[in-house]
Amino acid sequence: MHIPDGYLGPQTYIVMYGAMTPFWAVAAKKVRATLKARQAPMIAMAAVFSFVIMMFNVPAPGGTTGHATGAAIAAIVLGPWAASLAVSTALVVQAILFGDGGITAIGANCFTMAVIMPFTAWIFYKSLCGSENSSVRRKTIAAGIAGYISLNAAAFATSILFGIQPLIASRPDGTPLYSPYPLKVAIPAMMVEHLFIFGFVEAVVTALIVGYLYKAEPAIFTSEVTRPMRKSVSAILWAAVAVITILTPIGMIAPGTAWGEWSAEEIGKRIGFIPQGFSKLQNVWNALLPDYSIPALSGKYGAVGAYIISGIVGIIVSGLIVFAIAKLITARKPSKQELESS
Template identity: 40%
Template sequence: MHIPDGYLSPATVVLTYAVAVPLWITGFKRLRRELNEETLPLIGALAALSFIIMMFNIPIPGGTSGHAVGAALIAILFSPWVAFVAVSLVLLIQALLFGDGGISTFAANALSMAFVGSFVGYYVFTWLKNRSYAPFAAGWSALVASSVLTAFLLGIQPIFWHQGAQPLYFPFSLRVTFPALVLPHMLFFGVAEGIFTALVYRYLHQKELGEKAA
Protein backbone atom coordinates (compact mmCIF):
# COMPACT_ATOMS: atom_id res chain seq x y z
CA MET A 1 0.00 0.00 0.00
CA HIS A 2 3.08 2.27 0.01
CA ILE A 3 2.99 4.72 -2.90
CA PRO A 4 6.42 4.94 -4.60
CA ASP A 5 8.08 8.09 -5.93
CA GLY A 6 6.87 9.20 -9.34
CA TYR A 7 3.28 8.00 -8.93
CA LEU A 8 1.88 11.34 -7.74
CA SER A 9 1.95 14.69 -9.49
CA PRO A 10 4.01 17.54 -7.97
CA ALA A 11 0.75 19.33 -7.14
CA THR A 12 -0.48 16.29 -5.19
CA VAL A 13 2.88 16.00 -3.42
CA VAL A 14 2.78 19.66 -2.36
CA LEU A 15 -0.81 19.36 -1.20
CA THR A 16 -0.18 16.23 0.89
CA TYR A 17 2.85 17.82 2.57
CA ALA A 18 0.87 21.01 3.21
CA VAL A 19 -1.76 18.93 5.00
CA ALA A 20 0.67 16.59 6.79
CA VAL A 21 3.19 19.10 8.22
CA PRO A 22 0.75 20.90 10.59
CA LEU A 23 -0.58 17.50 11.65
CA TRP A 24 2.94 16.26 12.43
CA ILE A 25 3.62 19.38 14.49
CA THR A 26 0.44 18.80 16.49
CA GLY A 27 1.23 15.10 16.79
CA PHE A 28 4.73 15.67 18.19
CA LYS A 29 3.32 18.10 20.77
CA ARG A 30 0.76 15.49 21.85
CA LEU A 31 3.42 12.75 21.89
CA ARG A 32 5.58 14.74 24.32
CA ARG A 33 2.70 14.74 26.80
CA GLU A 34 2.39 10.95 26.60
CA LEU A 35 6.06 10.04 26.90
CA ASN A 36 7.38 8.96 30.29
CA GLU A 37 9.41 6.10 31.73
CA GLU A 38 6.42 3.76 31.59
CA THR A 39 4.98 4.57 28.17
CA LEU A 40 8.19 5.02 26.16
CA PRO A 41 9.24 1.33 26.09
CA LEU A 42 5.77 0.15 25.04
CA ILE A 43 5.38 2.83 22.36
CA GLY A 44 8.82 1.93 21.03
CA ALA A 45 8.00 -1.78 21.04
CA LEU A 46 4.70 -1.24 19.23
CA ALA A 47 6.37 1.01 16.65
CA ALA A 48 8.97 -1.71 16.06
CA LEU A 49 6.19 -4.25 15.69
CA SER A 50 4.48 -1.97 13.16
CA PHE A 51 7.75 -1.76 11.25
CA ILE A 52 8.07 -5.54 11.12
CA ILE A 53 4.54 -6.31 9.96
CA MET A 54 4.68 -3.60 7.27
CA MET A 55 7.78 -5.19 5.78
CA PHE A 56 5.76 -8.27 4.82
CA ASN A 57 4.28 -7.05 1.53
CA ILE A 58 2.04 -9.64 -0.11
CA PRO A 59 1.35 -9.21 -3.86
CA ILE A 60 -2.31 -9.16 -4.82
CA PRO A 61 -4.14 -9.19 -8.18
CA GLY A 62 -4.16 -5.79 -9.86
CA GLY A 63 -0.43 -5.15 -9.68
CA THR A 64 -0.25 -3.88 -6.11
CA SER A 65 0.45 -5.36 -2.69
CA GLY A 66 -0.94 -5.23 0.84
CA HIS A 67 0.19 -5.58 4.42
CA ALA A 68 -0.87 -4.93 7.99
CA VAL A 69 0.08 -1.60 9.61
CA GLY A 70 -0.62 -1.63 13.35
CA ALA A 71 -1.81 1.98 13.58
CA ALA A 72 -5.14 1.10 15.18
CA LEU A 73 -3.45 -0.88 17.96
CA ILE A 74 -1.21 2.03 19.00
CA ALA A 75 -4.13 4.44 18.71
CA ILE A 76 -6.44 2.52 21.03
CA LEU A 77 -3.68 1.85 23.57
CA PHE A 78 -2.42 5.45 23.69
CA SER A 79 -4.02 8.00 21.36
CA PRO A 80 -4.46 8.51 17.63
CA TRP A 81 -1.92 11.32 17.69
CA VAL A 82 0.74 9.07 19.22
CA ALA A 83 -0.06 6.40 16.64
CA PHE A 84 0.11 8.93 13.82
CA VAL A 85 3.61 10.07 14.81
CA ALA A 86 4.89 6.56 15.55
CA VAL A 87 3.71 5.07 12.26
CA SER A 88 4.91 8.15 10.35
CA LEU A 89 8.42 7.60 11.74
CA VAL A 90 8.23 3.94 10.72
CA LEU A 91 7.22 4.95 7.19
CA LEU A 92 10.08 7.47 7.03
CA ILE A 93 12.64 4.83 8.03
CA GLN A 94 11.23 2.41 5.47
CA ALA A 95 11.42 5.03 2.72
CA LEU A 96 14.95 6.17 3.58
CA LEU A 97 16.59 2.82 4.27
CA PHE A 98 14.59 0.27 2.31
CA GLY A 99 12.98 2.20 -0.53
CA ASP A 100 9.55 1.06 0.62
CA GLY A 101 7.44 4.02 -0.40
CA GLY A 102 9.05 7.26 -1.53
CA ILE A 103 10.30 10.56 -0.16
CA SER A 104 8.03 12.67 -2.38
CA THR A 105 5.11 10.41 -1.42
CA PHE A 106 6.03 10.13 2.26
CA ALA A 107 3.33 12.62 3.30
CA ALA A 108 0.70 10.82 1.24
CA ASN A 109 1.63 7.47 2.77
CA ALA A 110 1.65 8.99 6.25
CA LEU A 111 -1.78 10.54 5.75
CA SER A 112 -3.32 7.28 4.54
CA MET A 113 -1.67 4.67 6.75
CA ALA A 114 -0.70 6.72 9.82
CA PHE A 115 -3.26 9.51 10.15
CA VAL A 116 -6.44 8.06 8.64
CA GLY A 117 -5.69 4.58 9.96
CA SER A 118 -5.02 5.82 13.49
CA PHE A 119 -8.04 8.09 13.81
CA VAL A 120 -10.53 5.76 12.12
CA GLY A 121 -9.34 2.83 14.23
CA TYR A 122 -9.47 4.89 17.43
CA TYR A 123 -12.98 6.22 16.91
CA VAL A 124 -14.38 2.88 15.78
CA PHE A 125 -12.92 1.30 18.92
CA THR A 126 -14.36 4.10 21.08
CA TRP A 127 -17.76 3.69 19.46
CA LEU A 128 -17.75 -0.09 20.00
CA LYS A 129 -15.75 -0.13 23.23
CA ASN A 130 -18.24 -2.28 25.15
CA ARG A 131 -18.32 -4.89 22.40
CA SER A 132 -15.95 -7.86 22.47
CA TYR A 133 -15.14 -7.39 18.78
CA ALA A 134 -14.18 -3.70 19.14
CA PRO A 135 -10.41 -4.26 18.67
CA PHE A 136 -11.00 -6.39 15.57
CA ALA A 137 -13.39 -3.81 14.10
CA ALA A 138 -10.91 -1.03 14.84
CA GLY A 139 -8.08 -2.81 13.04
CA TRP A 140 -10.22 -3.82 10.07
CA SER A 141 -11.78 -0.40 9.55
CA ALA A 142 -8.45 1.39 9.98
CA LEU A 143 -6.76 -0.57 7.21
CA VAL A 144 -9.74 -0.36 4.86
CA ALA A 145 -9.94 3.42 5.38
CA SER A 146 -6.23 3.70 4.61
CA SER A 147 -6.68 1.76 1.39
CA VAL A 148 -9.56 4.05 0.39
CA LEU A 149 -7.40 7.19 0.65
CA THR A 150 -4.51 5.49 -1.16
CA ALA A 151 -6.84 4.38 -3.96
CA PHE A 152 -8.26 7.90 -4.20
CA LEU A 153 -4.86 9.63 -4.39
CA LEU A 154 -3.67 7.24 -7.08
CA GLY A 155 -6.94 7.19 -9.01
CA ILE A 156 -7.22 10.95 -9.45
CA GLN A 157 -3.80 11.24 -11.10
CA PRO A 158 -4.89 10.41 -14.69
CA ILE A 159 -8.02 12.54 -14.28
CA PHE A 160 -6.21 15.80 -13.53
CA TRP A 161 -2.69 15.27 -14.88
CA HIS A 162 -2.43 14.05 -18.45
CA GLN A 163 -1.18 15.16 -21.83
CA GLY A 164 -3.88 14.46 -24.34
CA ALA A 165 -4.94 10.90 -23.63
CA GLN A 166 -1.59 10.02 -22.03
CA PRO A 167 -1.44 10.04 -18.19
CA LEU A 168 1.66 11.80 -16.87
CA TYR A 169 1.94 9.94 -13.58
CA PHE A 170 -0.05 7.01 -12.25
CA PRO A 171 -2.00 5.67 -15.27
CA PHE A 172 -5.03 3.95 -13.73
CA SER A 173 -8.28 5.67 -12.81
CA LEU A 174 -10.54 5.31 -9.77
CA ARG A 175 -12.43 2.54 -11.56
CA VAL A 176 -9.26 0.45 -11.31
CA THR A 177 -7.69 1.62 -8.07
CA PHE A 178 -10.72 1.14 -5.84
CA PRO A 179 -11.38 -2.52 -6.77
CA ALA A 180 -7.65 -3.31 -6.91
CA LEU A 181 -6.82 -1.80 -3.52
CA VAL A 182 -9.94 -1.55 -1.38
CA LEU A 183 -11.53 -4.96 -2.03
CA PRO A 184 -8.44 -7.02 -1.07
CA HIS A 185 -8.04 -4.94 2.07
CA MET A 186 -11.70 -5.47 2.97
CA LEU A 187 -11.59 -9.21 2.36
CA PHE A 188 -8.09 -10.21 3.43
CA PHE A 189 -5.62 -7.65 4.77
CA GLY A 190 -8.21 -5.86 6.88
CA VAL A 191 -9.19 -9.18 8.46
CA ALA A 192 -5.53 -9.90 9.21
CA GLU A 193 -5.13 -6.43 10.71
CA GLY A 194 -8.25 -6.94 12.81
CA ILE A 195 -7.04 -10.28 14.16
CA PHE A 196 -3.58 -8.84 14.90
CA THR A 197 -5.09 -5.84 16.70
CA ALA A 198 -7.47 -7.98 18.74
CA LEU A 199 -4.83 -10.54 19.79
CA VAL A 200 -2.20 -8.01 20.89
CA TYR A 201 -4.75 -5.75 22.58
CA ARG A 202 -6.23 -8.62 24.61
CA TYR A 203 -2.79 -9.92 25.54
CA LEU A 204 -1.68 -6.51 26.83
CA HIS A 205 -5.03 -5.92 28.54
CA GLN A 206 -4.88 -9.26 30.36
CA LYS A 207 -1.27 -8.63 31.29
CA GLU A 208 -2.23 -5.26 32.80
CA LEU A 209 -5.07 -6.85 34.76
CA GLY A 210 -2.71 -9.54 36.05
CA GLU A 211 -0.16 -6.97 37.20
CA LYS A 212 -2.87 -5.01 39.01
CA ALA A 213 -4.15 -8.18 40.72
CA ALA A 214 -0.62 -9.07 41.82
Protein backbone atom coordinates in the same frame (compact mmCIF):
# COMPACT_ATOMS: atom_id res chain seq x y z
CA MET B 1 -0.08 0.17 0.73
CA HIS B 2 3.26 2.00 0.71
CA ILE B 3 3.02 4.34 -2.28
CA PRO B 4 6.38 4.36 -4.12
CA ASP B 5 7.95 7.35 -5.85
CA GLY B 6 6.54 7.95 -9.32
CA TYR B 7 2.94 6.97 -8.57
CA LEU B 8 1.81 10.45 -7.52
CA GLY B 9 2.39 13.72 -9.30
CA PRO B 10 3.78 16.84 -7.58
CA GLN B 11 0.28 18.36 -7.47
CA THR B 12 -0.71 15.55 -5.11
CA TYR B 13 2.38 14.84 -3.04
CA ILE B 14 3.13 18.50 -2.30
CA VAL B 15 -0.43 18.98 -1.03
CA MET B 16 -0.09 15.83 1.10
CA TYR B 17 3.13 17.13 2.66
CA GLY B 18 1.27 20.38 3.29
CA ALA B 19 -1.59 18.53 4.95
CA MET B 20 0.78 16.51 7.14
CA THR B 21 2.94 19.37 8.45
CA PRO B 22 0.35 20.86 10.86
CA PHE B 23 -0.62 17.35 11.88
CA TRP B 24 2.93 16.41 12.84
CA ALA B 25 3.27 19.70 14.73
CA VAL B 26 0.08 19.13 16.75
CA ALA B 27 0.95 15.47 17.38
CA ALA B 28 4.45 16.37 18.56
CA LYS B 29 3.03 19.01 20.91
CA LYS B 30 0.42 16.66 22.36
CA VAL B 31 2.87 13.81 22.83
CA ARG B 32 5.47 16.11 24.38
CA ALA B 33 2.87 17.28 26.89
CA THR B 34 2.23 13.73 28.14
CA LEU B 35 5.61 12.01 27.72
CA LYS B 36 7.98 15.00 28.29
CA ALA B 37 11.66 14.04 27.81
CA ARG B 38 10.58 10.39 27.70
CA GLN B 39 8.90 10.96 24.32
CA ALA B 40 11.93 10.27 22.10
CA PRO B 41 12.60 6.67 23.22
CA MET B 42 8.89 5.87 23.65
CA ILE B 43 7.87 7.07 20.19
CA ALA B 44 10.92 5.33 18.73
CA MET B 45 9.97 2.03 20.38
CA ALA B 46 6.36 2.35 19.22
CA ALA B 47 7.74 2.99 15.71
CA VAL B 48 9.91 -0.11 16.05
CA PHE B 49 6.78 -2.07 16.96
CA SER B 50 4.82 -0.78 13.96
CA PHE B 51 7.77 -1.79 11.76
CA VAL B 52 8.29 -5.20 13.34
CA ILE B 53 4.60 -6.20 13.41
CA MET B 54 4.65 -6.33 9.61
CA MET B 55 7.18 -9.16 9.88
CA PHE B 56 4.75 -11.43 11.77
CA ASN B 57 3.15 -13.61 9.13
CA VAL B 58 -0.18 -15.07 10.12
CA PRO B 59 -1.84 -18.06 8.46
CA ALA B 60 -4.86 -16.89 6.48
CA PRO B 61 -7.58 -19.09 4.99
CA GLY B 62 -6.90 -20.53 1.56
CA GLY B 63 -3.28 -21.46 2.18
CA THR B 64 -2.00 -17.90 2.13
CA THR B 65 -0.40 -15.74 4.78
CA GLY B 66 -0.92 -12.10 5.66
CA HIS B 67 0.28 -9.56 8.15
CA ALA B 68 -1.23 -6.67 10.11
CA THR B 69 -0.06 -3.10 9.60
CA GLY B 70 -0.03 -2.20 13.28
CA ALA B 71 -1.47 1.33 13.01
CA ALA B 72 -4.78 0.24 14.52
CA ILE B 73 -3.15 -1.58 17.44
CA ALA B 74 -0.82 1.35 18.12
CA ALA B 75 -3.81 3.74 18.17
CA ILE B 76 -5.84 1.52 20.50
CA VAL B 77 -2.96 1.03 22.90
CA LEU B 78 -1.14 4.37 22.84
CA GLY B 79 -3.83 6.75 21.62
CA PRO B 80 -4.12 8.22 18.11
CA TRP B 81 -1.62 11.09 18.41
CA ALA B 82 1.25 8.94 19.70
CA ALA B 83 0.34 6.26 17.13
CA SER B 84 0.34 8.87 14.39
CA LEU B 85 3.88 9.97 15.29
CA ALA B 86 5.10 6.40 15.70
CA VAL B 87 3.73 5.20 12.35
CA SER B 88 5.05 8.35 10.63
CA THR B 89 8.49 7.61 12.07
CA ALA B 90 8.37 4.03 10.85
CA LEU B 91 7.31 5.21 7.38
CA VAL B 92 10.14 7.77 7.19
CA VAL B 93 12.71 5.17 8.29
CA GLN B 94 11.36 2.76 5.67
CA ALA B 95 11.44 5.37 2.90
CA ILE B 96 14.84 6.90 3.66
CA LEU B 97 16.84 3.98 5.04
CA PHE B 98 15.27 0.92 3.43
CA GLY B 99 13.92 2.32 0.15
CA ASP B 100 10.42 1.04 0.95
CA GLY B 101 7.79 3.63 0.00
CA GLY B 102 8.62 6.78 -1.91
CA ILE B 103 10.50 9.77 -0.53
CA THR B 104 8.19 12.15 -2.39
CA ALA B 105 5.23 10.07 -1.17
CA ILE B 106 6.10 10.27 2.55
CA GLY B 107 3.39 12.91 3.07
CA ALA B 108 0.77 10.84 1.26
CA ASN B 109 1.78 7.59 2.97
CA CYS B 110 1.68 9.26 6.38
CA PHE B 111 -1.70 10.78 5.62
CA THR B 112 -3.27 7.41 4.82
CA MET B 113 -1.42 5.13 7.26
CA ALA B 114 -0.48 7.51 10.10
CA VAL B 115 -3.55 9.75 10.18
CA ILE B 116 -6.59 8.14 8.56
CA MET B 117 -5.85 4.66 9.86
CA PRO B 118 -5.02 5.34 13.54
CA PHE B 119 -7.74 7.96 13.98
CA THR B 120 -10.41 5.83 12.31
CA ALA B 121 -9.35 2.84 14.40
CA TRP B 122 -9.37 4.83 17.61
CA ILE B 123 -12.76 6.48 17.00
CA PHE B 124 -14.39 3.15 16.14
CA TYR B 125 -12.71 1.32 19.00
CA LYS B 126 -13.67 3.95 21.56
CA SER B 127 -17.27 4.23 20.41
CA LEU B 128 -17.77 0.45 20.17
CA CYS B 129 -16.10 -0.71 23.37
CA GLY B 130 -18.16 1.51 25.65
CA SER B 131 -16.73 2.36 29.04
CA GLU B 132 -13.39 1.30 30.51
CA ASN B 133 -15.16 -1.40 32.50
CA SER B 134 -16.57 -3.22 29.48
CA SER B 135 -15.73 -6.90 29.16
CA VAL B 136 -12.48 -7.94 27.47
CA ARG B 137 -14.60 -9.83 24.94
CA ARG B 138 -16.38 -6.67 23.91
CA LYS B 139 -13.11 -4.73 23.70
CA THR B 140 -11.59 -7.51 21.58
CA ILE B 141 -14.49 -7.43 19.15
CA ALA B 142 -14.37 -3.63 19.05
CA ALA B 143 -10.64 -3.81 18.26
CA GLY B 144 -11.28 -6.26 15.42
CA ILE B 145 -13.95 -4.06 13.86
CA ALA B 146 -11.74 -1.00 14.31
CA GLY B 147 -8.88 -2.84 12.55
CA TYR B 148 -11.08 -3.86 9.64
CA ILE B 149 -12.67 -0.46 9.08
CA SER B 150 -9.49 1.55 9.57
CA LEU B 151 -7.46 -0.54 7.12
CA ASN B 152 -10.19 -0.20 4.51
CA ALA B 153 -10.47 3.54 5.13
CA ALA B 154 -6.72 3.90 4.54
CA ALA B 155 -6.86 1.69 1.43
CA PHE B 156 -9.77 3.74 0.10
CA ALA B 157 -7.88 7.00 0.60
CA THR B 158 -4.87 5.48 -1.20
CA SER B 159 -7.03 4.35 -4.11
CA ILE B 160 -8.43 7.87 -4.43
CA LEU B 161 -4.92 9.32 -4.51
CA PHE B 162 -4.09 6.87 -7.33
CA GLY B 163 -7.38 7.39 -9.13
CA ILE B 164 -7.18 11.19 -9.33
CA GLN B 165 -3.76 11.11 -11.04
CA PRO B 166 -5.00 10.79 -14.64
CA LEU B 167 -7.57 13.53 -13.95
CA ILE B 168 -5.16 16.12 -12.61
CA ALA B 169 -1.93 15.24 -14.40
CA SER B 170 -2.14 14.30 -18.06
CA ARG B 171 -0.58 15.60 -21.25
CA PRO B 172 -2.89 17.58 -23.57
CA ASP B 173 -3.33 14.42 -25.70
CA GLY B 174 -4.66 12.53 -22.67
CA THR B 175 -1.51 10.56 -21.73
CA PRO B 176 -1.55 10.06 -17.95
CA LEU B 177 1.80 11.12 -16.47
CA TYR B 178 1.65 9.16 -13.21
CA SER B 179 -0.50 6.28 -11.96
CA PRO B 180 -2.41 5.61 -15.21
CA TYR B 181 -5.79 4.35 -13.98
CA PRO B 182 -8.85 6.49 -13.25
CA LEU B 183 -10.97 6.19 -10.09
CA LYS B 184 -13.30 3.60 -11.61
CA VAL B 185 -10.34 1.22 -12.01
CA ALA B 186 -8.19 2.25 -9.02
CA ILE B 187 -10.94 2.00 -6.38
CA PRO B 188 -12.12 -1.55 -7.19
CA ALA B 189 -8.53 -2.76 -7.73
CA MET B 190 -7.50 -1.59 -4.27
CA MET B 191 -10.71 -2.24 -2.40
CA VAL B 192 -11.55 -5.78 -3.47
CA GLU B 193 -8.42 -7.27 -1.88
CA HIS B 194 -8.68 -5.09 1.23
CA LEU B 195 -12.41 -5.64 1.79
CA PHE B 196 -12.21 -9.40 1.31
CA ILE B 197 -8.71 -10.46 2.41
CA PHE B 198 -6.38 -7.98 4.12
CA GLY B 199 -9.19 -6.35 6.12
CA PHE B 200 -10.00 -9.65 7.81
CA VAL B 201 -6.34 -10.39 8.54
CA GLU B 202 -6.02 -6.95 10.13
CA ALA B 203 -9.25 -7.52 12.10
CA VAL B 204 -8.23 -10.93 13.46
CA VAL B 205 -4.67 -9.91 14.35
CA THR B 206 -5.78 -6.63 15.96
CA ALA B 207 -8.44 -8.42 18.01
CA LEU B 208 -6.08 -11.21 19.12
CA ILE B 209 -3.29 -8.80 20.11
CA VAL B 210 -5.64 -6.50 22.02
CA GLY B 211 -7.15 -9.54 23.76
CA TYR B 212 -3.67 -10.79 24.68
CA LEU B 213 -2.58 -7.38 25.97
CA TYR B 214 -5.66 -7.06 28.19
CA LYS B 215 -4.79 -10.39 29.78
CA ALA B 216 -1.00 -10.00 29.93
CA GLU B 217 -0.39 -6.29 30.54
CA PRO B 218 -3.53 -4.15 30.90
CA ALA B 219 -1.43 -1.22 32.15
CA ILE B 220 0.00 -0.78 28.67
CA PHE B 221 -3.24 0.83 27.44
CA THR B 222 -2.09 4.39 28.02
CA SER B 223 -4.77 5.68 25.65
CA GLU B 224 -7.37 4.96 28.33
CA VAL B 225 -5.84 7.18 30.97
CA THR B 226 -5.77 10.16 28.65
CA ARG B 227 -8.67 12.59 28.57
CA PRO B 228 -12.20 11.35 27.98
CA MET B 229 -13.14 10.55 24.45
CA ARG B 230 -15.60 13.26 23.55
CA LYS B 231 -13.24 16.19 23.97
CA SER B 232 -10.49 14.51 21.97
CA VAL B 233 -12.85 13.38 19.24
CA SER B 234 -14.18 16.87 18.76
CA ALA B 235 -10.59 18.18 18.72
CA ILE B 236 -9.68 15.75 15.92
CA LEU B 237 -12.83 16.54 13.98
CA TRP B 238 -12.16 20.26 14.24
CA ALA B 239 -8.55 19.78 13.17
CA ALA B 240 -9.67 17.77 10.14
CA VAL B 241 -12.31 20.36 9.28
CA ALA B 242 -9.74 23.16 9.56
CA VAL B 243 -7.28 21.37 7.27
CA ILE B 244 -9.96 20.69 4.67
CA THR B 245 -11.29 24.24 4.80
CA ILE B 246 -7.81 25.74 4.44
CA LEU B 247 -6.97 23.41 1.57
CA THR B 248 -10.22 24.21 -0.25
CA PRO B 249 -8.87 27.28 -2.14
CA ILE B 250 -6.27 25.00 -3.76
CA GLY B 251 -9.20 23.66 -5.71
CA MET B 252 -9.73 27.21 -7.01
CA ILE B 253 -6.10 27.60 -8.10
CA ALA B 254 -6.03 24.26 -9.93
CA PRO B 255 -7.14 24.55 -13.54
CA GLY B 256 -10.54 23.17 -14.46
CA THR B 257 -13.35 22.15 -12.19
CA ALA B 258 -12.98 19.55 -9.46
CA TRP B 259 -13.85 16.08 -10.66
CA GLY B 260 -17.55 15.42 -10.27
CA GLU B 261 -18.31 19.10 -9.65
CA TRP B 262 -19.11 20.03 -13.23
CA SER B 263 -21.86 22.48 -13.97
CA ALA B 264 -24.56 21.52 -16.46
CA GLU B 265 -22.72 23.37 -19.27
CA GLU B 266 -19.48 21.51 -18.59
CA ILE B 267 -21.29 18.20 -18.56
CA GLY B 268 -22.81 19.21 -21.87
CA LYS B 269 -19.34 19.83 -23.24
CA ARG B 270 -17.99 16.59 -21.85
CA ILE B 271 -20.70 14.14 -22.80
CA GLY B 272 -22.33 15.97 -25.68
CA PHE B 273 -25.74 16.68 -24.13
CA ILE B 274 -27.20 17.96 -20.87
CA PRO B 275 -29.36 15.44 -19.00
CA GLN B 276 -32.79 17.07 -18.64
CA GLY B 277 -33.26 16.29 -14.99
CA PHE B 278 -29.86 17.70 -14.24
CA SER B 279 -30.60 21.18 -15.61
CA LYS B 280 -33.84 21.35 -13.63
CA LEU B 281 -32.10 20.24 -10.42
CA GLN B 282 -29.36 22.78 -10.90
CA ASN B 283 -31.87 25.65 -10.91
CA VAL B 284 -33.20 24.55 -7.53
CA TRP B 285 -29.70 24.33 -6.12
CA ASN B 286 -28.69 27.73 -7.56
CA ALA B 287 -31.54 29.32 -5.65
CA LEU B 288 -30.02 28.18 -2.37
CA LEU B 289 -26.33 28.96 -2.88
CA PRO B 290 -25.74 30.35 -6.38
CA ASP B 291 -22.71 28.45 -7.72
CA TYR B 292 -21.10 28.45 -4.26
CA SER B 293 -20.88 32.25 -4.31
CA ILE B 294 -22.57 35.10 -2.57
CA PRO B 295 -23.47 38.02 -4.87
CA ALA B 296 -21.76 40.63 -2.64
CA LEU B 297 -18.43 38.84 -2.94
CA SER B 298 -17.37 39.19 -6.54
CA GLY B 299 -14.01 39.19 -8.30
CA LYS B 300 -11.30 36.54 -8.02
CA TYR B 301 -10.52 36.99 -4.32
CA GLY B 302 -14.17 37.47 -3.51
CA ALA B 303 -14.82 34.17 -5.21
CA VAL B 304 -12.22 32.42 -3.05
CA GLY B 305 -13.73 33.99 0.07
CA ALA B 306 -17.20 32.99 -1.05
CA TYR B 307 -15.98 29.47 -1.70
CA ILE B 308 -14.65 29.27 1.85
CA ILE B 309 -17.83 30.73 3.37
CA SER B 310 -19.96 28.31 1.35
CA GLY B 311 -17.63 25.56 2.47
CA ILE B 312 -18.06 26.49 6.13
CA VAL B 313 -21.85 26.57 5.74
CA GLY B 314 -21.70 23.17 4.07
CA ILE B 315 -19.46 21.80 6.80
CA ILE B 316 -21.77 23.06 9.57
CA VAL B 317 -24.83 21.54 7.87
CA SER B 318 -23.17 18.17 7.23
CA GLY B 319 -21.58 18.29 10.69
CA LEU B 320 -25.01 18.71 12.27
CA ILE B 321 -26.35 15.74 10.28
CA VAL B 322 -23.39 13.53 11.27
CA PHE B 323 -23.69 14.68 14.88
CA ALA B 324 -27.39 13.79 14.93
CA ILE B 325 -26.67 10.33 13.49
CA ALA B 326 -23.84 9.78 15.97
CA LYS B 327 -26.12 10.80 18.86
CA LEU B 328 -28.73 8.28 17.74
CA ILE B 329 -26.12 5.51 17.57
CA THR B 330 -24.39 6.21 20.87
CA ALA B 331 -27.57 6.88 22.85
CA ARG B 332 -27.87 3.25 23.93
CA LYS B 333 -28.81 1.82 27.26
CA PRO B 334 -25.90 0.88 29.55
CA SER B 335 -25.23 -2.87 29.61
CA LYS B 336 -26.03 -5.01 32.61
CA GLN B 337 -22.37 -5.43 33.41
CA GLU B 338 -21.77 -1.69 33.39
CA LEU B 339 -24.69 -1.14 35.76
CA GLU B 340 -23.32 -3.75 38.12
CA SER B 341 -19.82 -2.35 38.05
CA SER B 342 -21.03 1.20 38.64
